Amino acid sequence: MSENSFKHMSVSELQAVMADKSHVVVDIRDENSFANGHITDAINLTNESMADFLRTADLDAPLVVCCYHGISSQQAAQFLISQDFTEVYSLDGGFTQWQTDFPDNIER
Numbered sequence: 001m002s003e004n005s006f007k008h009m010s011v012s013e014l015q016a017v018m019a020d021k022s023h024v025v026v027d028i029r030d031e032n033s034f035a036n037g038h039i040t041d042a043i044n045l046t047n048e049s050m051a052d053f054l055r056t057a058d059l060d061a062p063l064v065v066c067c068y069h070g071i072s073s074q075q076a077a078q079f080l081i082s083q084d085f086t087e088v089y090s091l092d093g094g095f096t097q098w099q100t101d102f103p104d105n106i107e108r
Helices: 011-018 031-035 050-056 072-082 094-101
Strands: 007-009 024-027 063-066 088-091
Touching: 011 088, 011 094, 063 072, 063 094, 072 088, 088 094
Parallel strands: 007 088, 024 063, 063 088
Antiparallel strands: none
């Protein structure tokens, strides 16, 4: 695996690190889907909010990208790697898997 590539993270791995708040979770789903439910403390990252996020984000904090099923998050994760984030993960199974496995860890 090359250094400038994102990694994968399962929902159970994310659940395990959620308590220490060491990982930043960004959710790239549309605003309506995000408003209807998202991983606790996730940030809704849209085309409109991207510039502000990039300007203020800690590039060295581990970043987990969440989408619906873990497909489009891979492209977004690779983009964020190209923006100099050092540790980026794509959430395998996305919010759909999270909602199934951890229904009590959803914020509305």
